[in-house]
Amino acid sequence: MENNAAHYADRLEAAIQAKGAPICAGIDPRPEWIPQSFYDDAFKQHGQTPLGVRAAVRGFCLEVLEIVAPHVPAVKPQAAFFEALGSGGWDDYFAICAKARELGLLVIADVKRGDIGSTAEAYAHALFGEREIKGVKLESAHVDCATINPYLGGDSVVPFIERARTHGAGIYVLARTSNKGSAEFQQLELKQDGALVDEVARKIDAWGSESVGECGYSDVGAVVGATHVEAAQHLRKLMPRTPFLVPGWGAQGGHAAAVRACFDADGKGAIVNSSRGVMHAYASGPLKDFGEEHWKEAVEQAVKTFHAEISQLASEPAAP
């Protein structure tokens, strides 16, 4: 990413047009669901060691990226599954991000970071652009977008927005997440009108108002789960120019109506993610019959089905 690169929302829209569907493949590698052949090869080279496990996970993710690249505009590597590999896991995260960029994919870092002031700046340094210390360039993961947690308040979110924006990147702020317990705090009713998530939504809309791309959407997005129809309809109205990242399709039981409600009337303004339903298609879900030796075909079939389902959904008329 160069300084003053094109606006994030415009780059995303162009990538969606090029690939024909507003979808994102989540890269959430679960070691127990990776074909044995990757471990066999990696252990031959690195021994039955932590480095061997990491090489197997990395190798699998790199092949998944190759398979999905023709079909998706973006991928969303989940930091947790790389951190769980131990001290070297963050190296693998960087490698996956680099490979995705090489393949022309937008990279959405699912990191859900959030901290105050100069600490938020440090997290942002890890994600966007590069910086110089004592004449040495330190590289970030150079991602196009990252997920951010708003609980600490606006002064914890703004450092991410500012650093992302300088590099033509964006952020998605957690609004209504896709998990069952998401209502516990997010839907608490406020003394003023509405729920906590509504106040978060109003702030997201305001933060993004300073930078709206040619496509009509801003570089400050919102995470809105595919699991709550009414919440999606309501939040779409509260944040008319906010791009949505929509998790929860597939394994988490997302609903078509909730996903449709995340798009605007023209079927724009959202990108839908599927993680294990695509990358681990052979190991769980409806494509299990492919079996481990045909895991690649399972991933390809899964991403094509996902592409067809969501492009169809986005093109349907919006609910009244």
Added chain:
Amino acid sequence: MENNAAHYADRLEAAIQAKGAPICAGIDPRPEWIPQSFYDDAFKQHGQTPLGVRAAVRGFCLEVLEIVAPHVPAVKPQAAFFEALGSGGWDDYFAICAKARELGLLVIADVKRGDIGSTAEAYAHALFGEREIKGVKLESAHVDCATINPYLGGDSVVPFIERARTHGAGIYVLARTSNKGSAEFQQLELKQDGALVDEVARKIDAWGSESVGECGYSDVGAVVGATHVEAAQHLRKLMPRTPFLVPGWGAQGGHAAAVRACFDADGKGAIVNSSRGVMHAYASGPLKDFGEEHWKEAVEQAVKTFHAEISQLASEPAAP
């Protein structure tokens, strides 16, 4: 940490007794405030390269740990400043945690993680204990405690509690943070009685109720900033058995009255953190006159002053 190790709150209380003050040294390395001698040595060995910068930062942090170890029961390495070093920064984070454990210090991982279900489990795998994949043991950072963000709801917090508890570790959930913007969402008034932070506090109290140590405190703590007196008094009452982690002393302008309110009547139940005020004492703040060549003396003076101030504060009578 072994399975079924002693309760986190009891281990913390014992460590506080041994060192004589409920204080924690934050390890937040800012590359621009590290003495030049560390860069000179590291560049000699690794060249003027990213690895050289990382070696300088790591070397500085390791020496800081040696200086503060006799005076503090715990340290709190801030993940953001290690992630900001690039892909290898997480290796350095593990190294700092390992060295702190060797020195007999409790380690509070300031990571502010939060995610749903199996993703939260993956983050917890990176922090507590070890796990086995294909016969290979993958190590975590083996920390004693970690900071967690509650925005996603209870089902995002519980996986951290469960994994920590199995290893005699604990968590601190963000309640009221120390930044200026913390009120923006945390103090929103609810239709039901109180503010968002009160509801978070009630949940923290409930999550911890299942595991209270002999000292009377649980293994589910709360982050309560040293910058809001009334909030601290109120939250102490709402969470009588919850250990507090209190950031904001020193550079962030924490108030003595707010810190005192975080302790119970006996001066127990909280640990106060200072980050740049200790480790970067020579570079900013009242001990700047020590100068770069006397940076060690500045750190030692700063940690001793911090020790005296907080042990005095904790021993004072509580406000009525």
